[in-house]
Amino acid sequence: MDKILRIDMGAEGGPKINVTPLGEYAGFGGRAMTSAIVSKEVPPLCHPLSAENKLVISPGLLSGTVAAMSGRLSVGCKSPLTGGIKESNSGGQAAQVIGRLGYAAIVLEGKPATEDLYKIVINKDGVKISVDNSLKMLPNYDLVAKMKAEFGDKISCISIGPAGEMKMNIASIACTDMELRPTRHAGRGGVGAVMGSKGVKTIVLDDTGMSMRSPKDPEKFKDANKRFVDGLKQHPVTGQALPAYGTNVLTNILSEAGGYPTYNFKQGTFAGASKISGETMAELETKRGGIPTHGCHRGCVIRCSGVYNDKDGHYLTKQPEYETVWAHGGNCGIDDIDSIAMMDFLDDNYGVDTIEMGATIAVAMDAGIAKFGDAEAAINLVKEVGKGSHLGRILGGGAAVTGKIFGVERVPVVKGQAMPAYDPRAVKGIGVTYATSPMGADHTAGYAVATNILKVGGFVDPLSPEGQIDLARNLQIATAAIDSTGMCLFIAFAVLDQPETFQALLDLLNAFYGLELTGDGVVALGKKVLSMERDFNARAGFTSQQDRLPRYFSTESLAPHNVKFDVKDEDLDKVFNW
Amino acid sequence: MHIKINLFATLRKDRFDTDQREYPAGTTVLDALNDLAISESEAAIIFVNGKHAGPDHVMLDNDTLSIFPPIGGG
Numbered sequence A: 001m002d003k004i005l006r007i008d009m010g011a012e013g014g015p016k017i018n019v020t021p022l023g024e025y026a027g028f029g030g031r032a033m034t035s036a037i038v039s040k041e042v043p044p045l046c047h048p049l050s051a052e053n054k055l056v057i058s059p060g061l062l063s064g065t066v067a068a069m070s071g072r073l074s075v076g077c078k079s080p081l082t083g084g085i086k087e088s089n090s091g092g093q094a095a096q097v098i099g100r101l102g103y104a105a106i107v108l109e110g111k112p113a114t115e116d117l118y119k120i121v122i123n124k125d126g127v128k129i130s131v132d133n134s135l136k137m138l139p140n141y142d143l144v145a146k147m148k149a150e151f152g153d154k155i156s157c158i159s160i161g162p163a164g165e166m167k168m169n170i171a172s173i174a175c176t177d178m179e180l181r182p183t184r185h186a187g188r189g190g191v192g193a194v195m196g197s198k199g200v201k202t203i204v205l206d207d208t209g210m211s212m213r214s215p216k217d218p219e220k221f222k223d224a225n226k227r228f229v230d231g232l233k234q235h236p237v238t239g240q241a242l243p244a245y246g247t248n249v250l251t252n253i254l255s256e257a258g259g260y261p262t263y264n265f266k267q268g269t270f271a272g273a274s275k276i277s278g279e280t281m282a283e284l285e286t287k288r289g290g291i292p293t294h295g296c297h298r299g300c301v302i303r304c305s306g307v308y309n310d311k312d313g314h315y316l317t318k319q320p321e322y323e324t325v326w327a328h329g330g331n332c333g334i335d336d337i338d339s340i341a342m343m344d345f346l347d348d349n350y351g352v353d354t355i356e357m358g359a360t361i362a363v364a365m366d367a368g369i370a371k372f373g374d375a376e377a378a379i380n381l382v383k384e385v386g387k388g389s390h391l392g393r394i395l396g397g398g399a400a401v402t403g404k405i406f407g408v409e410r411v412p413v414v415k416g417q418a419m420p421a422y423d424p425r426a427v428k429g430i431g432v433t434y435a436t437s438p439m440g441a442d443h444t445a446g447y448a449v450a451t452n453i454l455k456v457g458g459f460v461d462p463l464s465p466e467g468q469i470d471l472a473r474n475l476q477i478a479t480a481a482i483d484s485t486g487m488c489l490f491i492a493f494a495v496l497d498q499p500e501t502f503q504a505l506l507d508l509l510n511a512f513y514g515l516e517l518t519g520d521g522v523v524a525l526g527k528k529v530l531s532m533e534r535d536f537n538a539r540a541g542f543t544s545q546q547d548r549l550p551r552y553f554s555t556e557s558l559a560p561h562n563v564k565f566d567v568k569d570e571d572l573d574k575v576f577n578w
Numbered sequence B: 001m002h003i004k005i006n007l008f009a010t011l012r013k014d015r016f017d018t019d020q021r022e023y024p025a026g027t028t029v030l031d032a033l034n035d036l037a038i039s040e041s042e043a044a045i046i047f048v049n050g051k052h053a054g055p056d057h058v059m060l061d062n063d064t065l066s067i068f069p070p071i072g073g074g
Helices: A030-041 A094-101 A140-151 A188-197 A218-234 A236-245 A247-256 A278-287 A322-328 A337-350 A354-366 A375-387 A390-395 A399-405 A428-436 A468-485 A491-497 A499-513 A519-539 B029-036
Strands: A003-008 A016-021 A055-059 A073-078 A085-090 A103-109 A118-123 A126-131 A156-159 A173-175 A184-186 A200-205 A291-294 A305-309 A315-318 B002-007 B018-022 B045-048 B064-068
Touching (some): A030 A055, A030 A073, A030 A085, A030 A103, A030 A468, A030 A519, A073 A184, A073 A188, A085 A173, A085 A188, A094 A103, A094 A118, A094 A156, A094 A200, A140 A156, A173 A188, A184 A188, A218 A491, A218 A499, A236 A291, A247 A322, A278 A291, A278 A305, A315 A337, A322 A354, A337 A354, A337 A375, A354 A375, A354 A390, A375 A390, A390 A399, A468 A491, A491 A499, B029 B064
Parallel strands (some): A118 A200
Antiparallel strands (some): A003 A016, A055 A103, A073 A085, A085 A184, A118 A126, A156 A173, A173 A184, B002 B018, B045 B064
16 A cells, blocks of 8 residues: 555546555545545635546555454545535445555546546556446446456445436445445445546456555564454454444434434434334344344454345345434334335445435425325335436435425534434534534544443433533544544444553554554544644635534424533534644 | 333343333332343443433332443444
8 A cells, every 4th residue: 555546537538547656645544545635635615526626535554454344445525515525434345455456545536528437447457447338327236247247256346326427415435345235335425426527437446466465563463453353352332232233223222312313303212213123123134034243344353234135035235224224214204124224225226325315305204295104205205316307316415405495494414414313412422523523414423422322431421511522522533543544433332441452453553554653643643634624624614603503403402301402602612622 | 110111132132122010119220120130231221211320220100211231333
């Protein structure tokens, strides 16, 4: 990973490849790399779909090594959804493969003058770019099947579906998993639309003939990895709960805690929660011959995913994540698990963010476009997006656009991006993260739910404004650093509770790169990433007024605890005071 | 007094999903855990009426007690 692959899609005579050394970006990976390149090279006032925007794809610092959990990929750009900087993160095989192919980043620049659609193939022999208009408007599963037929089953794919080609704000970028299925997505912020604007349908990766990246100190690295894996297996969340039930184990607890946004954030508990819970889903998957415990990339030891089969025992989709089940489930008043799984498949196939799609449908339901609880109508709305009908194009604009067009007053977005599956009034720490993250409303940017609800990393009362600023600040810093390592964020459950597992993570980085990094160094990296991102947003026109939740969260109470979001504005402005 | 008990994830094994039980006045969360043969370390997250509660919490008639093992997601 000592070079950057730049492809100018707008070069005269066709796309031009330029491989450069890391230069000033040495020492960066993942989110640090994407945010560094975007903040330095992209004009903050550019249109996100213009030639001036860049799509930066970067494996983390440890991706491509044998380190467990190191398969996360960062995708960065100026976001069409938020208008600010974006880092969207995905699992799947791509990060490991790009790392082994030697690239610290792939940067798509410029914009083709024609409507041609390109595929990019990267393997040990180099990079080939060709026009392939036969791929136009193919959904992700069909696209991957076609690439498999052409290049064999040793490949991994990064791709966009029809939503990306139509440059929708909610378009995702898909990454294939171990079974070569396009199930893992850089979902948030419309990164798929930026890839579509570059005219790139897919990047086909093949690391055949390449070897694992080798550490500077192999013995120390091996020892650190063993301690790291032991720590993950020993912690009850990463060692037992996530493997057994997946992320959807959260449905019941959030509904019990009164923080489960239901009917477009109107109440905090959902009567149908148990029907769509992780417990129910795991039982159903086992009964139908699916798999309740499955990793999204090689080297994953938590294995929080699974395989969801339909009623006849045939593969339908990967195990839908908690956020997806919530967005298409309780938030839309839907308690039919098969319908939710169908929408998960459709979202992956068309290439849209499951959170934004579900949140948008709930806003459309508030507008009377469909009735809350009507699963068939919800499925049809997702299909409208896939077809690109006029209604579909509106919904494809996301929750904020849909709310404006249909005259909906209560639209749960920050910086134009829909809130995920925790009501900020009843889980106030995550409310601070939603408000202040440079990404817009994003639970993964500083997952205060861990400490507010799950009692991981201590306990801060979710219903009180006290302590939430410090919590969200520290978690945002830690997350920005973890997102730069290529590590799955779920390692945080063990790292927050077990100092020896955090040390093992530091030792992995130190043994690989020959560093003397300490906890303070990790904090410094996190702060640096956040500072670059906030600087970009400031130059793009963002002020503290964008670091706020929609007003109704402060003025309207949420049942059953009858709470409002009461963290003071002046305190929100202190999150990044360091 | 009348207490509704909800159990989740692994705590349901060999027990139940939801049950109604009668306890004497002054019963604490810890008393209920003992009755259910759930150790304090297994009961990582405890809610009484949807609010976090500790083992010493004294329950009242018609309370709902929800108990979770260590879980995470996101």
